[in-house]
Amino acid sequence: MTRRMLHGAAVFGVALVFILPLAFMLLGSLRVPGLAPPDGFEWVPDRIRWANFQTVFDLVPLWGYIWNSVLVAAVAVPVTVVVGSLAGFAIATAGPVVRRRLVLVSLVALMIPVTALWIPRFVLFRWAGLIDTPIVLMLPALMATTPFFVLIFAVVYSRIPKQMFEAAALEGSSAIATWRRVAVPLGRPATFAVSVLALVWHWANFVDPLLYLTTEERFTVPLALRTLQTLEATNHPLMLAAAVIATVIPLALFFLAQRAFFVKTLDI
Amino acid sequence: MRGTSLRLLAVSLTLLAATACMGDGGDSSSGNASIRLQVSGEREETAVYRAVVRAFEKDNPQIDVTLVEVADKDDHLAKLATAFSAGDPPDVFLVNFREYSQFVSRGAVAPFEDHLAAQEMDLADYYEEPIEAFTFDGALQCMPQNISSLVVYFNTDLFERAGVEPPFGGWTWDEFRDAALELTTRDVRGVGIEPNVIRLAPFMWSNGGELVDDDTEPTRFTFDDPASREALEFVVSLVRDDEVVPSEREVAAQDLETRFTTGKIAMLLSSRRETPPFREVTGLNFDVLPLPQAERPSGILHSDGYCIAAQSDEQTAAAELIAYATGEQGQTITTLGGRTVPSLESVANSLAFLDPLQAPAHSQVFLDGIPDLRRTPVIPTWPEIEDLAEEILTRAFYEPGYTIDDAIAALEDQTSELFAEGGE
Numbered sequence: 001m002t003r004r005m006l007h008g009a010a011v012f013g014v015a016l017v018f019i020l021p022l023a024f025m026l027l028g029s030l031r032v033p034g035l036a037p038p039d040g041f042e043w044v045p046d047r048i049r050w051a052n053f054q055t056v057f058d059l060v061p062l063w064g065y066i067w068n069s070v071l072v073a074a075v076a077v078p079v080t081v082v083v084g085s086l087a088g089f090a091i092a093t094a095g096p097v098v099r100r101r102l103v104l105v106s107l108v109a110l111m112i113p114v115t116a117l118w119i120p121r122f123v124l125f126r127w128a129g130l131i132d133t134p135i136v137l138m139l140p141a142l143m144a145t146t147p148f149f150v151l152i153f154a155v156v157y158s159r160i161p162k163q164m165f166e167a168a169a170l171e172g173s174s175a176i177a178t179w180r181r182v183a184v185p186l187g188r189p190a191t192f193a194v195s196v197l198a199l200v201w202h203w204a205n206f207v208d209p210l211l212y213l214t215t216e217e218r219f220t221v222p223l224a225l226r227t228l229q230t231l232e233a234t235n236h237p238l239m240l241a242a243a244v245i246a247t248v249i250p251l252a253l254f255f256l257a258q259r260a261f262f263v264k265t266l267d268i
Numbered sequence: 269m270r271g272t273s274l275r276l277l278a279v280s281l282t283l284l285a286a287t288a289c290m291g292d293g294g295d296s297s298s299g300n301a302s303i304r305l306q307v308s309g310e311r312e313e314t315a316v317y318r319a320v321v322r323a324f325e326k327d328n329p330q331i332d333v334t335l336v337e338v339a340d341k342d343d344h345l346a347k348l349a350t351a352f353s354a355g356d357p358p359d360v361f362l363v364n365f366r367e368y369s370q371f372v373s374r375g376a377v378a379p380f381e382d383h384l385a386a387q388e389m390d391l392a393d394y395y396e397e398p399i400e401a402f403t404f405d406g407a408l409q410c411m412p413q414n415i416s417s418l419v420v421y422f423n424t425d426l427f428e429r430a431g432v433e434p435p436f437g438g439w440t441w442d443e444f445r446d447a448a449l450e451l452t453t454r455d456v457r458g459v460g461i462e463p464n465v466i467r468l469a470p471f472m473w474s475n476g477g478e479l480v481d482d483d484t485e486p487t488r489f490t491f492d493d494p495a496s497r498e499a500l501e502f503v504v505s506l507v508r509d510d511e512v513v514p515s516e517r518e519v520a521a522q523d524l525e526t527r528f529t530t531g532k533i534a535m536l537l538s539s540r541r542e543t544p545p546f547r548e549v550t551g552l553n554f555d556v557l558p559l560p561q562a563e564r565p566s567g568i569l570h571s572d573g574y575c576i577a578a579q580s581d582e583q584t585a586a587a588e589l590i591a592y593a594t595g596e597q598g599q600t601i602t603t604l605g606g607r608t609v610p611s612l613e614s615v616a617n618s619l620a621f622l623d624p625l626q627a628p629a630h631s632q633v634f635l636d637g638i639p640d641l642r643r644t645p646v647i648p649t650w651p652e653i654e655d656l657a658e659e660i661l662t663r664a665f666y667e668p669g670y671t672i673d674d675a676i677a678a679l680e681d682q683t684s685e686l687f688a689e690g691g692e
Contacts, residue, residue, distance in 0.1 A: 034550040059311060122354030131356060210343055211350050214304060214336045214358075227339040230310040232545045233526035 022247070029053070029240035052241040060224045061216070062242060066249065069220040072134055073202045076141040080198040081191055084144035088153020088190075089179045093165055103154065106147040118211055125212055136212040137205065137220065145201055149194045156190035157183050192261045196254060203250050221246045301585035306336040306358040308344030309607075312544045316605030317362075323601060324592045331585045352376050352577070359580035360589055363410070365401040365571050366466075370648040372404050378576045381408040383587035389595075397641045398571040398611050404646055410573035411594045414608035415616070416540035417567040417637050418470055420459075420557040421628070426451060426534040434557055436630055441471075441502055444560035448512035451534035458512035459535040460524035461503060463661035465654050466568055466644065467537055470559055471499040473566035473642050486645045487687050489657070491676045499562070500664070501672055507665045516666035528554075539570040540634060544606040547627055556628040558637055569643040571611070609634045647690035653683050 029052055031045040056062060091102045125136050144150045160183065168178040184191065206222035213219060225246060228239035307317045314337045321333045336358060338344040345367065351357045357376070371377050380402075384391065391399055391408070398412030427434055430451045435443065448458025461467050469479045477496030480486035490496055507513040514527060528536040529549045536542070537559070546554055559567060574590040576583060592598045599615040602608045606626070610616045622631050644650065657679060664675035 034548070118350050119353045122350050122356070126354055126356050210338070211347055214306075214334060216337070223339075226343070227311055227337075230339045231312075232529060232549065233522070234529055234549055 025240050025243055025247070029237055029244045031237040033235045033237045035234060049237070052237050053245065056228070056238045056241045056245070059238060060227055060242070062221075062224055062245065064217060065219050065221045065224045066245070068134060068218055069203060070249070072137045072205075072220060073199055076138045076145070076202045077195055077198045079138070079141035080145045080149060080202075081195055083142060084149040084194055084198075085153050085184065085187070085191065086179060087144055087150040088155075089157050089175075089183045091150070091154035092157035092160070092183075093175075093178075103151070106151055106154075110147040110151075114207070118207070122211065131212055132214045132218065134218055137202070137208055140208075141198075141202075145198055149198060152194055153187065153190050156187045160186050188261070192257065195257065199250055199253060203246075300330050300332070301582045302332040302334070303359040303580070303582045303585050303589060304334045304336060305589065306338065306344070306348065306361040308338045308341045308362070310339065310545065312548060313541070313605070313607050316602045316607055319601050319605070320593050320598050323597060324589055327592070328588060331588065333589060352579075355579060357577040357579055359582050359586040360574055360576055362413070362572050362574055365398070365410075365412070365569070365573060365646065366644055366654070367651055368402065368410055368573065368575060369404055369646045369650065371575065372409050373648040376578055377409050378578045378580070378583060379407040379409050380411045380574075380576060380587070380590065383576075383583075383591070384408070386584070387587055387591035389591055393613060394594075394611050395613060395616070395638060397569050397638065397643070398573070401569055401571055401643050401646065402573045410575035411590050412571045412573040412611045413594050413599065413602060414540070414571055415611045415634075415638060415641075416570040416609045417634060417641055418467065418537055418539055418559055418570070419633055419637070420559060421528065421536045421538055421542060421546070421554055422557055423528065423531060423534050424553040424555055426456060426531060430534070434555065436557060436633070438558050438565065439560045441560050441562050445506065445510065445512075448506065448535065449510060452510075452512045455532065457514045457518075457527075457533045458510075459506065459537070460527060460533040461506070461513055461537050462524065462658075463665040464658040465661070466570075468500060468503060468661065469642075469644065470566045470568045471503055471562075472496040473568075474559070474564060475499040475502075475562040476564070480645055483645055485691055486647065487684075487691060489679045489683060491679050497672065497676065500675070504664055504672060513665075516662070540609050541570075541607060543628065547606055554627055555630050556633045557630075558633050565637070565640040567637040567641045569641045647687075649686040649690035653686045653690070656682050656686070 027042070027044065030048045030050065031042075031052075032047050032049045033052065033055070091099055091106075094102060121136075122131070125131050125139075130136050130139075140146075164182050164186075165178055168182050173181065204222060205220070206226065209218075209220045209223055210226075213223075225239065225242055228242050231239055305317070305321065307314055309317075314335075317335060317337070321335045325331065325333055338347055345363075348357065348361055348363075348371075352371070352374075363371070368377070394412070395415045398415045399408060402408060402410045402412050422434060424434070430453075432447050432450055439447075444459075451458040465479070472479055472491075472495070475495045475498055477493050477499055478490045479496070481488050481490050491500055514524070514533060518527070522530075522532070524533065524536055525538075525542065525545070527533045528542075529546065529552055531552075535557075546552060558565070574593060576586045576590070580586055593602075594611065596612065596615060599608070599610040599612045600618070600620045603610050603615055603618075603620045609631075610621055615621060616635055621635075644654075660675050660678045660682065663670045663678075664672065
């Protein structure tokens, strides 16, 4: 067996692991609700019911939820990328002592359990009058959502030869200009990766809307899925239909972004 | 596990709330008010609360109610705990009596007792048991909306097929075991029982045993008392010896409710809350039976009550909402939804509850059991004690080599600190 074939088999195997759950979700979403769930796996349901995708909109106001989620992601993802990229650039170009401290601070921040932040954040948001507004879901983006994203940028920018930054500085570029003209174009893979991860993070964020929102009109998609999850197992096709809808949106965005990314970076 | 950890977290969060919970209890009896009500439940369940709120707003246009629905109960408690700690709780929230005392003991609840006279409510119209359950520190803290209890749901088709006559008038443990054996076939198990305290306690009480050493100030479980132990042995033998209860693996693959709705178990021990979802299942014919009894009939109370947050600025409006929801009209609406056994006697005995055309046809079983209802003790650490006990009882049900003695010893050892903490 050649290396090429081995490689192909490995790629196929990994892809299968990721595609199978999606396939089960899609197939499960087409079952007729109210029927007994299958024992074990059922590849193709006996009767296919596309109408589930309609019914689920009658059960929960899904359009509104989707719109809210899109709104949050549309603001939070770009802000996350810009803030994370700037912070990562600062770490990458700092002197050794400062850099070590900044990385340490990021790691410590990364290790704080989120649950410890629930109440302080609630108090803060309430003091600022932001409870029950979509802004509370976007605010983490001002801190790059998670220190992990900052560290991704820091690592990628650290790999760019120092001389390039120095040359830009010699030409009289400000720090911001160097970031924009040197770091961002050379670190495009990091930007792409963080955009995708941030989109997934904000799209799947369940606890923040649960704790800080009270008006149903402002709820986001994960809360709808949670509601549908409590349906009896015989109605789970409806939950899966909502899950398919919730998955398709970021997936479509991913493919669009991926095209743009490859065309720009790899010239394909 | 996730549920357990969330709940533990909720409890620890409420600890933090202790300082933040000294509300001023402002009033706004006249003029417009806007209040928030937080409930939890499945979409089918919460539909009734939506209906109650709409009806209330129609009668009280000066009060605006925002209904906050949280699908999962553990999420509900976590959201409450966070909001309380941060000083912005909902004005009114609905909780089970097994969970409210942690809020009361931290000063988070404004006793409803103070509003009874102003709302012209007479507690004599209500069943006594849930009122007692929501009485803590000598005052009625929250207003119960229902008086549910443990019953045996059964699949009428499977009973017919096995030729088992449903004993609506009551049955003994042996008759229960025999029925379960007869109903068990290759594809069907006789009965579904969850390995937890609230399922086992009525068996212990019925056998003349006790669950804890003192109902008001418990310091330990009394599973070692011979009558209690016998009850535990009986239920465990249904699982281990008779094999009429689904195995741990079967339950992991598909939970008991699903097994019941799909005809894989013939009987299921549960409370009224299963009724609305079971009604939704196409082709499922079900009814309810009383719990089997040993020495005496015994049941266990399930009840949810509306509590007012001490921090709420709209105490009067909140009390008006509760008075409406637990009054004749409110309870009729919730009862028609199928979810509740009304705490108001007049509604419980009305057709809204007893309608024989709606499954379960023998809803009277819930009412017949009321005089024999008992309840778990009300102490702040009770939810955690239940979580620990469930882990131990799960092992007693299923783990090979784990004996009744092991379970009793573990129950004693692992919960003693929580009992001590709860008694403080």
